[in-house]
Amino acid sequence: MTEQAYLVMLSLAHGPRHGYGIVQEVVTLSEGRVKLGAGTLYGVLDRLVDARYVEASGEEVVDGRLRRYYSLTDEGHGASVAHTRQLAALARTAHRALTARPVAGTA
Amino acid sequence: MSAEGAGVEVRFARSVRRWLVAYPPRWRRVRAGEITAVLADLAAPGATRLDVRSGLGLLRAGLATRRRMAPPFLVRMKYVAFDWPLPAQYRPWVDDQLRSAVPGQGLLTTPMMVFLLWGLPWLMGTKPIFDLTFLVLYLLLLGTIASSRGRGWQRQAGLRHLVPQAGEEPVPGWYIKGLVFHPRLAARSGANLAAVFFGVPAVVAATVLLAGGRLLHPLLGAFVLAGVPFALVGPVRWRHGIGRLPAQPARLVERASGRVRRIVASWTVVISLVVVAAVADDHSWIASAILGALLPVLPWVVAAWARTRGAVPDELTLVDLRDLTVRRHVQVDVALPGPVLWLPGGAMPAGAEHAPAPSGVAPA
Numbered sequence: 001m002t003e004q005a006y007l008v009m010l011s012l013a014h015g016p017r018h019g020y021g022i023v024q025e026v027v028t029l030s031e032g033r034v035k036l037g038a039g040t041l042y043g044v045l046d047r048l049v050d051a052r053y054v055e056a057s058g059e060e061v062v063d064g065r066l067r068r069y070y071s072l073t074d075e076g077h078g079a080s081v082a083h084t085r086q087l088a089a090l091a092r093t094a095h096r097a098l099t100a101r102p103v104a105g106t107a
Numbered sequence: 108m109s110a111e112g113a114g115v116e117v118r119f120a121r122s123v124r125r126w127l128v129a130y131p132p133r134w135r136r137v138r139a140g141e142i143t144a145v146l147a148d149l150a151a152p153g154a155t156r157l158d159v160r161s162g163l164g165l166l167r168a169g170l171a172t173r174r175r176m177a178p179p180f181l182v183r184m185k186y187v188a189f190d191w192p193l194p195a196q197y198r199p200w201v202d203d204q205l206r207s208a209v210p211g212q213g214l215l216t217t218p219m220m221v222f223l224l225w226g227l228p229w230l231m232g233t234k235p236i237f238d239l240t241f242l243v244l245y246l247l248l249l250g251t252i253a254s255s256r257g258r259g260w261q262r263q264a265g266l267r268h269l270v271p272q273a274g275e276e277p278v279p280g281w282y283i284k285g286l287v288f289h290p291r292l293a294a295r296s297g298a299n300l301a302a303v304f305f306g307v308p309a310v311v312a313a314t315v316l317l318a319g320g321r322l323l324h325p326l327l328g329a330f331v332l333a334g335v336p337f338a339l340v341g342p343v344r345w346r347h348g349i350g351r352l353p354a355q356p357a358r359l360v361e362r363a364s365g366r367v368r369r370i371v372a373s374w375t376v377v378i379s380l381v382v383v384a385a386v387a388d389d390h391s392w393i394a395s396a397i398l399g400a401l402l403p404v405l406p407w408v409v410a411a412w413a414r415t416r417g418a419v420p421d422e423l424t425l426v427d428l429r430d431l432t433v434r435r436h437v438q439v440d441v442a443l444p445g446p447v448l449w450l451p452g453g454a455m456p457a458g459a460e461h462a463p464a465p466s467g468v469a470p471a
Contacts, residue, residue, distance in 0.1 A: 019142070020148040023149065037165075038146045038165065039161075039164040039165045039166075040164065042168065064115075065144035065148070066140040
């Protein structure tokens with residue numbers, strides 16, 4: 001799972017969002033580091049929909065603009081949780097590896 | 108919803124539509140309004156065009172989407188080279204192919220193509236394919252034939268490639284075999300096209316033959332005379348028949364679309380060029396033969412064109428004028444079998460041959 005796909009799935013963890021809402025939430029989650037362009041966003045959404053991790057969940061017109069909402073499926077939620085565990089395990093392993101590094105000059 | 112209808116500044120929406128060109132047509136039909144709205148939200152207030160960086164991102168993503176939606180090469184070849192129906196997951200891709208202006212599939216599979224590519228040069232023998240004039244005409248002809256796929260072909264191809272095959276469950280949101288309207292060209296629009304198609308090459312042929320010092324063959328006069336009775340009888344029968352047209356519930360009367368006009372214009376240009384090239388290359392018999400094929404129909408076409416200059420009912424079609432001339436009465440069209448979209452949540456279309464599926468997943 002790419003970082004962008006993971007962030008898009010996390011952005012939907014609290015409920016359905018439309019495309020622009022996802023872009024904003026991804027910026028917040030990544031602390032400004034990841035800014036999805038529309039082309040990238042819809043490429044990621046297409047792949048997640050194909051994988052049945054995300055589904056379209058209604059649309060509405062706001063201020064004359066079409067908003068299609070996307071939500072996380074149960075499969076998508078499960079995949080997000082599993083990926084988060086993997087990342088957490090990796091972070092713990094990385095932390096151990098880095099703290100076990102001998103300090104220069106003490107060997 | 109169309110991009111322009113998405114509450115977005117019209118020039119901005121137009122700019123986005125241009126940048127979306129790399130996406131597959133089906134994707135654009137479903138998502139254009141939505142992505143345009145997102146891009147408008149991301150753009151600076153008052154923007155009238157999409158910035159180049161975002162546009163390039165759309166081009167890149169569009170190409171990636173096109174690659175992702177296309178079948179693998181070998182699967183694609185089954186359709187392109189052998190016209191085999193593909194598995195259900197590739198039908199959206201096939202749908203795009205059938206709607207495209209020049210279906211690539213037609214270039215390889217039409218028997219006419221096979222004949223033009225290999226049979227004709229072989230029959231002509233002495234004519235090397237590397238002759239520039241021949242090659243240009245040849246390519247023009249290929250392109251014109253390939254792009255001349257009309258509604259009838261689309262309908263038949265849709266039945267073969269888009270609707271569920273035997274043993275498959277139909278799904279809402281996708282095509283199903285049903286009944287479609289019988290499309291017919293409106294009389295005025297059709298007569299205009301016929302006048303161009305038959306008139307222009309005939310005038311070109313007569314002109315180049317005379318200018319080249321070739322006498323018009325006396326037989327050509329006989330061809331014209333053969334067509335004159337229809338041109339005389341037609342208007343008489345139209346006078347009585349046009350006011351008594353039968354109801355046509357299964358018919359869809361249309362004016363020629365831009366696509367149809369382009370097809371007719373292409374054929375007119377190609378035939379005229381063939382005539383000019385044949386006379387220039389001392390094969391004036393080709394020009395005479397083409398002229399001979401056009402002349403018997405031309406008087407009737409001129410009569411039909413002249414009649415449709417005046418007031419005619421909207422429901423009158425070119426086929427009706429032909430039927431009235433030849434048969435004295437107009438045939439009532441029947442609905443045709445064709446692919447019909449089964450709208451999600453809607454009832455199964457009339458004439459559908461499958462029982463409704465209790466549930467299903469619409470294809471992407």
